[in-house]
Structures are given as C-alpha cells and as structure tokens.
Amino acid sequence: MDRLRISKRKSSGYGYLIYISFLIAALLLGSVFANSAMAQTRIVVIPLYTEEGREAKDGGKSTLHYRRAMGFIENQLVRHGFEVINPFAKDASEAEYNRVMERAREDSVLASREMCKKYAVDVAYIVWLSVRVKRTSDGYCKARARLDGQGYDSAGRSLGANVSKTFKASRRDCDDAAAEVEKEVGDLVGRKLTAWRDSRAKGSVVTAGSDVSRKSGSTQTEGGVLKRRADPLENLINVRLDGATEYEIAEVFGKVINTVTGVTEAKRYSSSLIPDNPQACFVIWRVRIEDTEPFRLQANVMKMIDDISDAGGEITLKGVPYRYTAAEIDLLKGLRPGDSTTRSIQFVVDRERARDREFSGRHDPYKARQKGDTN
Secondary structure (H helix, E strand, O other): OHHHHHHHHHHHHHHHHHHHHHHHHHHHHHHHHHHHHHOOOEEEEEEEEOEOOEOHHHOOHHHHHHHHHHHHHHHHHHHOOOEEEOOHHHOOOHHHHHHHHHHHOOOHHHHHHHHHHHHOOOEEEEEEEEEEEEEOOOOOEEEEEEEEEEEEEOOOOEOOOOEEEEEEEEEOOHHHHHHHHHHHHHHHHHHHHHOOOOOOOOOEEEOOOOOOEEEOOOOOOOOHHHHHHHHHHOOEEEEEEEOOOOHHHHHHHHHHHHHOOOEEEEEEEEEEOOOOOHHHOEEEEEEEEOOOOHHHHHHHHHHHHHHHHHOOOEEEEOOEEEEOOHHHHHHHHHEEEEEEOOOEEEEEEOHHHHHHHHHHOOOOHHHHHHHHHHO
C-alpha cells in the first residue's frame, strides 16, 4: 500500500513538472512571437495618381487603376514582413485625402508626415502612376505604365528608396492592356523595394538571434531596402518645442531632453526665439532613444517638467542642477504635448493653459517658492 502511495505521488509530481515545463515553454514562445510582431514596420502606400491629366479626386476608373497597381506593391510588402495599412480601407474622408494629395505635389515630405500621423504608420511610400493607352494600326491596344515612388519615415526623412519603372503590354482589349501594365509595374516596384541583397558574397548567413545558418544564395525574407533604411532611423527621433519665446524656457527644456529617461544622446539642430511672436518660435532636437518609445518619452518629459515647477525652479535631477527663478519657468506649467508620430514628438508652450492652471494651483513655481520660504 505504501509503495502504491509513493508511486502515485511520484506520478503526480512528474505530471506537475511536465505542466510547469509546458507553461514556461508557452510563455517563452509567446514572448518571442509577441516581440516579433511588435518589431514589424508599419507602412502605407499612398497614391498620387494621374492618367491623361486627370486628378485623383476625379474618381471613376482612375481609382480602380491605382488600386490595382497598389495591390501588387502591397503583396510584396506583406510577403516580406511589413504590416501594411491600406488607405482606402481606413474609411478616410475623400475630401481630406485629396486635399493632402494636392499639397503633396509641391511637398512630398509634408504629405508623408501627415499620412504617417493619419494612418499611424512608421513609413509612407508615395507613388505616382501614369497610364497611357493607344490603339495601333493592326487593331491592338498598346498600354504603357510609368510608376515613380518615394519613401519617407514619419519624421519626414527620406529612406533613399526612390524608384521609377515602366512597363508595356499589348492586348486586343484596351481595358485588358491597361490592367496588365498596372499589375506588372506594381509587382515590379514591389519586388524591387523588398529585394534583399546580402553584403557577403560567400559563406553562410546567420540571422540575428538565431543559431540557424543558411547559404547566401537562399531566400531571405527581410524587407529589402525599405527595411534596411527604416530600421537604423527607428531610434533617432525629432523633438520639437513650439511657442518658447524666452531663452530660459528653451534652456530648461533642453536640459530635460538631455537627461530624461530613455534618451542616450541629444543634439540641438535649429531654433528661432522671437520675444513678441510665440507662433514663430521653435527649437528642434534630434535625440537617440533606448529602451523606450516616443510616446513614453513624451510622458517622461512632462513628468520632469512638473517636478521642476513643483520645486520652484531649484532642483537637481539626475545630477543636473536647475537654478531658475519662478518667473523664468512660470510658463512651463502651460507646456502640453502636441502632435506625435512614431519618429517625432512635439511640445507646445500654451499660454492659455498656463493661465488656466493658475486657478488650480498645481505645478505653480511661485507657490512652491512661498512654501519653501515658509519652511
């Protein structure tokens, strides 16, 4: 009987160990797949389509032609690991869409930033498609499609992935000819953007985080030029401060940017401080982040600014001394987050917000100074 009890205990113990091992393995695999999913680059392909001089807002067949070519570009992007957002599937307002596209004709960088913000993506790829169809003397329809593309990240930085491709086809039916060239030129551009070329001509290829090696001639499913250019820029983001008319405010904010959690390097690129014109004032930094992301960084900056105001302008944070009067940092209590993308964040010195917060008494440097003098 005792032996039977011991054997039962052992079997239940083994079962428990197997269950725990299975649970740990599941958690580890889940974390691996979660990290893989989070590492995907989100991209949207934006049309700037013209055919025979017509604009995108004309609708009709022009939209169908563009969507056909775009679909084959998206096929290749999805195949190579991108998370593709379809602009038409986002129920975007056609009026707003065309307004942005009109502006894009003169400023593609502007369009890419607006579209990255609108569709919440890392990369915007803008394409121009021109299709011409003419009937030949032998009764065939000859179609020619030209597709040009430019890629930008959500900070408006070029990815160096500009392409220009043409394709020709002849068919008895004119619609078939147009469809054929649109399909082929879209697929051609998609394959070109996602083509992977390993820098090593011989030997094996070892993927990051894996012990599995492959011959250099085997298929590589990386995202090609778009992925290679977008990834190094992922940790370089632009930080913009608008509305700071006094140098002291820009100086305090610069100290915060250099010492806030998640920033390893910060460089001030440009600024304009005009005392009587806050709308024309701005300061821009480029920062390198680590173990954080832009939206969390935005929250960390706001927390540090509140801490400085709560201390009345005199505090030491992370070894950096802040020695300012209450008057010099008073407007910082009106600081609020502005527009943000995955590659850029904005802060605005809002004077109306500063006046409103005077009624609440929160983060008031004058109040903090008075409390310190009393103590």
